[in-house]
Amino acid sequence: MVISESEEGLSAASVSLLCAVAATRIAPDSAGSVPKRELVRYIAGVLSSQEAQKIEEGAVARPTTRYELSKTLALVESYCNTPYSALGLGPVGVSEDFESILEWNAVVENHVRVISHELQGATPTTWAALSKLSKQGADGYLAAKTIWGAFFSTLSMTSGPLKLGFGYRRGATGSIEPLKLFTRLEASVLDSGDLEIFAEAKPGTTDRAVYFGFSHQRRALPLVEGMLLNGQVKLTIDGFGGFLRLPVGPVSRNSLTARFEDWPDECKFGQILVQPWGGTSPSVELPIISDGKLLLPSRFEDPQLEGQWELLLAVTPNCWQMLAHFDIKCEFGRRQVLSADLPGTVREGPFGGALWLRRQLPR
Amino acid sequence: MSTPSDRLIAALELFSSKVDSTREEGFSRLVARSRPFLNSLLANSLRSESDREDIIQQIFQRVWKSRERFEFTTVGAWWRFLRTMTRNCLIDHVRSQSETASLEDLELQDIPPAEIEMVDAVVEAMEDRRLLYRLADELFLDLPQGISDSLRTHHLLAAKLFLIDRMPWQTVCRIMNSQTNEFELMGRSDLDRIVSDPSLIRHLAFTELHWENEQLCAYLLEIGSDPGKDSLGLENPWSEEQKEAIQLRFQYALLLDQILSRLGTSVNKSELVAIFDRCVQLFPFVEIMYRLRQNVGPVKGGLDQLASPGLWHRMVFQYHCHNALPQKDILDRTAGAAQAAGTDVTPGKLNVGLSNGRLFKKLADYYLQRGSDGY
DSSP, rough: OOOOOOOOOHHHHHHHHHHHTTTTTTOOOOOOOHHHHHHHHHHHSSOOHHHHHHHHHHHHOOOOHHHHHHHHHHHHHHTTTTTTEEEGSTTTTTTTTTHHHHHHHHHHHHHHHHIIIITOOOTTSSSHHHHHHHSSHHHHHHHHHHHHHHHTTOOOOOOOOOEEEEEESOOOSOOOOOHHHEEEEEEOOTSSEEEEEEEEEEETTOOEEEEEEEEEEEEEEEEEEEEEEETTEEEETHHHHHTOOOOSSEOOOGGGEEEOOOOOOOOGGGGGEEESSSSOOOEEOOOOOETEEEEEEEEOGGGOOOEEEEEEEEEEETEEEEEEEEEEOOOTTOOEEEEEEOOOOOSEEESSEEEEEEEHHHH | OOOHHHHHHHHHHHHSSSSSHHHHHHHHHHHHHHHHHHHHHHEEEOHHHHHHHHHHHHHHHHHHGGGGGGOOOSSSHHHHHHHHHHHHHHHHHHHHHHHSOOHHHTTOOOOOOOGHHHHHHHHHHHHHHHHHHHHIIIIIIOOOSSSHHHHHHHOOOOOOIIISOOOOOHHHHHHHOOOOTTSOOOHHHHHHHHHHHHHHHHHHHHHOOOOOHHHHHHHHHHHHGGGGTOOSSOOSSSHHHHHHHHHHIISSOOOHHHHHHHHHTSOOOOHHHHHHHHHHHHHHHHHHHHHHHHHHTTTHHHHHHOHHHHHHHHHHHHHHHSSSSOHHHHHHHHHHHHEEEEOOOOHHHHHHGGGGHHHHHHHHHHHHHOOOOOO
């Protein structure tokens, strides 16, 4: 250890003053132990940035907190993989993990309460509904993030290219290449958090209705519709840039991609991911809440689909809670209603949560 | 949330009030806040604790007398005022003891007017401990300047989970990706990139090796409560008196004489010295270094970072500035681990680093060159 001596810079008198000031020793708040409940919320991804930073500081300082984090991760994953109705709380104090289960239930209950009261059955897979939800306080924003995460989960809120899709309201053939329609496409995030899109079509393009949507991995979120007039269209998407935490200013050309695609007329069904792992996908109708249960009418007609299925609900930006599993028998023309318990915080009527119906592969 | 600097300014404003009760409240806050500063200033000039206390009392009496014309706009101005006050009281004190004392002996010469603005800027920065330690991390550990505290913590946690706790990379990434609102998603290649960053290895080693006094004391008391368990060479568990002595020495960093006077006649000096020497032998730092070498060994260049001078400057700075440890104690906590890392921390090198505040000087110069952008 050698410290080079330099005579330049501050004098000895100044340095002695600095040393004495440093001796006043106002240590920053030391990272204390972290309650289990907070760890559950950290793993669930429902903490604010500041709260999460506190947890991470505690985990950096304490090996026991890091151990608890990994243990909590395993617990939360086991809760997620247990049908909600079987996620029994048991007698108070019996299980050492009781506190964790209790907190996890609170997370699920809160999400279900927020989406069923704020969305009131509105289809969350349109920007209008998601945007409105995101403005309902911290819980609303988190619920909107959860739905976003369910459909676009591989895309971080802070990075990744902004993939805009655009096309005609109806009758698109898919044969027109985007660059053959628009010669210029620009997007910019305004101070208000709105995203402004400006597009210019080739000279001679006739006036027509166009739409813009966000697309990712073959899923589309309709954003805004407008008219292409005199070869130009300028549209503002309320709060979209702010929601994605995009920096204010023009969106770099490198992070802006666009393609031509159909307007997802059936976006109301976009809130249900269906994963059959082969065969003809079952058709599902809109989910509804009746007597506190989630009812999902569906038709399983392809014999290949027979077997174990499970229904999950996105409850945090990175966690899906299994609601129920089903032993499906396929029958042509028969309508089956899948039913699952939900927390008592749910509101009767159409249900706007992000659902995932998937077939369990044999182990 | 108010910063320490804000709280000091608030105390100064209260003290400037014309309302007596408000002024008294401000004064009591200033006394509490300024006592360590005065102790530090007087430490080199006055060995006796009671002499120092006398001078501190005089200083506060003079501050109280000056209350009617009291007005400060910066924390730097307050500390400079207090330093001048200290110097004047010290001159009076030394003159009463000896006719031959001079200002040079007192090491409290005036701050050159050309430096006042710079000193105030650095003082302002040093009031904020997070900023001070961040500057120290940048200067000594070579941590990058442009990233936020939260991202640094995020990366450090990922490295600890992976290298120290040996968790599978999938588990580490799953934990680190729990919070989706601020950071980029972390995958295997991101994790590899993070843990192979030399400055992060130094940062990780620093956080493993630097222990707070409370933590070290708790460790000593715990291992001494069941000596047979770890073959520590202790014949019996610590007695209550020994525990108290250990607490005074390692948690409150009192000197031997201070501890003796507190404990009275129940323990003699040589017994205390033997206990403290034994405690130093029980320090965990060498073992931590061996473990660190195992943990970071597979990382290319990892072992070199453990022996890098910057890491040991950072350790010394933290023990000196944050824990206010004397050089001997700093040596006890660093020398063995440094040797295990393949370098050395010696009394001579420590003296060079800490005498005349050389580490502080480097840090202040760094701050003045770097500026406050990005903090």
